[in-house]
Each structure stands twice: as structure tokens, then as C-alpha cells.
Amino acid sequence: MHENSSYERPSRNPRDLRRSNRDERDRSPEIDEDITGKELDREASRQLGTLTDVNRKWVAKHLIMAGRLLEIDPQLAFEHALAASRRGGRLAVVREAVGLAAYAAGDYAEALRELRTYRRISGDNTHLAVMADCLRGVGKPDKAVELTQEPEAQRLTGSARAELAMVLSGAYLDQDDTEAALKALEVPELDINRAYPFSPRLFAAYAEVLHTLGRTDEAEKWRARVSVAEKALGTGAFEDPEILDFDDEDEEPATPRLKDVLPQKPDSDKGRTWH
Structure with a gap:
């Protein structure tokens, strides 16, 4: 051990400029009760298969929430995508979701950074x-x-x-x-x-x-x-026009x-x- 005991290991990689890894990040937003994480399509589920069980469920639920809110509340959708990135940031599908949510929320610098990473990881243009x-x-x-x-x-x-x-x-x-x-x-x-x-x-x-x-x-x-x-x-x-039927309250959303x-x-x- 170094003699200088005042040294503290950084809590994160200082080179990681993702919004999700900044010290001032907010706590993760709430997940709707009906979200299970099993709603993902086959390709997304395949990518998430490299994560641990706990992280896979976390990432999946936040990705679904990001999609649910993208057109309703882009900023909150972005926060959910960032939450997914904290545990699945090495996956192309997660970086894609963060980039597109950031774009919808008007954070163009963050969107550009994430989509560049997505392009590099996936080779998709x-x-x-x-x-x-x-x-x-x-x-x-x-x-x-x-x-x-x-x-x-x-x-x-x-x-x-x-x-x-x-x-x-x-x-x-x-x-x-x-x-x-x-x-x-x-x-x-x-x-x-x-x-x-x-x-x-x-x-x-x-x-x-x-x-x-x-x-x-x-x-x-x-x-x-x-x-x-x-x-x-x-x-x-x-x-x-979208027709809302308020009589079917027990129907699953x-x-x-x-x-x-x-x-x-x-x-x-x-x-x-x-x-």
C-alpha cells in the first residue's frame, strides 16, 4: 500500500463521460407495476442475456419504461434509459435506446455521443x-x-x-x-x-x-x-382518432x-x- 493513505480510489472511471455515470446523477425513476421486463423482443433479450439475472431484469424494465414514455414524457424516458445504461452500458441496444431518448428529450450532445458509441459497437448505420x-x-x-x-x-x-x-x-x-x-x-x-x-x-x-x-x-x-x-x-x-373506453378498467394495459x-x-x- 502506498504511504499516502489519503488517496481514494475513484468511484467511477473518469474517462466514462456517460450521463448515467456522473456523480450528480439522479436516483433511478420508478417502474410501473405492470412492467415485467419480459416484453422485450428476441434480439434485445439476446443481448441482455450476457448480464446477471438481477441486472438483466433491471435493464429490461427501464428499457420498456423508456419506450412507454418516449412520446409522452421524453425527459422521463431519457432518465429510464440512463438507468438502464448504469447496468447495461456495454450493450448496443442500451446505448441505442439512450441515444434516441436523449434526442427526443432535446439533449443533442448526449444523443450524439451515445449514437456514435452504438454505431461503433453494432456497425449499424x-x-x-x-x-x-x-x-x-x-x-x-x-x-x-x-x-x-x-x-x-x-x-x-x-x-x-x-x-x-x-x-x-x-x-x-x-x-x-x-x-x-x-x-x-x-x-x-x-x-x-x-x-x-x-x-x-x-x-x-x-x-x-x-x-x-x-x-x-x-x-x-x-x-x-x-x-x-x-x-x-x-x-x-x-x-x-384515439378512442378511450373508460369502462374497461380491469383490462391489462x-x-x-x-x-x-x-x-x-x-x-x-x-x-x-x-x-
Whole structure:
């Protein structure tokens, strides 16, 4: 033992910059009573299988809570994801959940850090658009543009490419380069006769840039297709209202699985067509 007995071993790795490992972190949020942790999909459960029984249950429950709250209370969802990270921070699925929850909560620096780690661990490039948008969020549109030019980004197709195009267009607008912003949106998925889940937003973004450039007739044409696409998809103004039945109080609440929480890989890019 060293003679200097005043030395104290640090309680955590000082190189670990995760929010979940900071000394000032809050205590873990409460778990809803109906959460069992068994709601996870097969792939997430497989990853959590490397943890001890106690840690596996802890991480699973907090991941499910993060998903349940993501759209209702993003900040609380983020706290649940951080709680999962304290015991499962080496798992790709956990870092992905933390990154996406941080993004939803508006903590772009934390989201970027976590999604970079997720990308390194998993080799998955699905969230490049979110990462680029985080760079915009921290005031680095030039870095966002650089990210979209990486070879992995250039190989994206379908919804992933469309999402990246919208972020890239926004980054060019941040730099006052409207012509480049318009060109960025002109991807194969910008099809006026086909509606994908992202089409209303893509059409609206394209119409807005056209309007900024003074091409008003074209802008109106694309703006009109937004509602057409929403009607075809049953979204936006054409989405069925949620009906709550307060008579069935004993019915078990539906709990999302993790695959319902995290954005799905773009394995289905079939849109609806019209003439």
C-alpha cells in the first residue's frame, strides 16, 4: 500500500463521460407495476442475456419504461434509459435506446455521443440521420454535411436515405445555401405519385424550399400532395382518432416491446401509389 493513505480510489472511471455515470446523477425513476421486463423482443433479450439475472431484469424494465414514455414524457424516458445504461452500458441496444431518448428529450450532445458509441459497437448505420441532426442541434451544420457524405451514408436507401436527405437539406439551410438544400431533397424517394410514411414531411420540406427560391407554382403543387399522401397513409388530418373506453378498467394495459420503441431498420419501403 502506498504511504499516502489519503488517496481514494475513484468511484467511477473518469474517462466514462456517460450521463448515467456522473456523480450528480439522479436516483433511478420508478417502474410501473405492470412492467415485467419480459416484453422485450428476441434480439434485445439476446443481448441482455450476457448480464446477471438481477441486472438483466433491471435493464429490461427501464428499457420498456423508456419506450412507454418516449412520446409522452421524453425527459422521463431519457432518465429510464440512463438507468438502464448504469447496468447495461456495454450493450448496443442500451446505448441505442439512450441515444434516441436523449434526442427526443432535446439533449443533442448526449444523443450524439451515445449514437456514435452504438454505431461503433453494432456497425449499424441506421441512425446516421439522427446523428446528423444532432450535429445541427449543437450548432455544427458543416459537420452534419460531412457526415452525410461518408461512404456508409451514400449507401443508404429507402426511408433511411429520405430521412438523411431532409436533415442534409436543413443543414444547407443553416448555411444559407438554398439551392443545395433543394438538391439534397431530390432523392429517388421524392416520388409525387407514391406515398411512404415519410412522404408528407419530405413533400412539405421540398415545397418550403421551392417557396424560398421563389418557385411558388411548383411549391404549391408539392404542398397539395402533402394532404394527398396523408390521406393515402391515413396519417395527419386523416388519422383515426384515439378512442378511450373508460369502462374497461380491469383490462391489462398494452405494453410496447422494444422493437416498437426503437425505429425499425428500413426493411420495408413499399409505399402507396395513386394516379
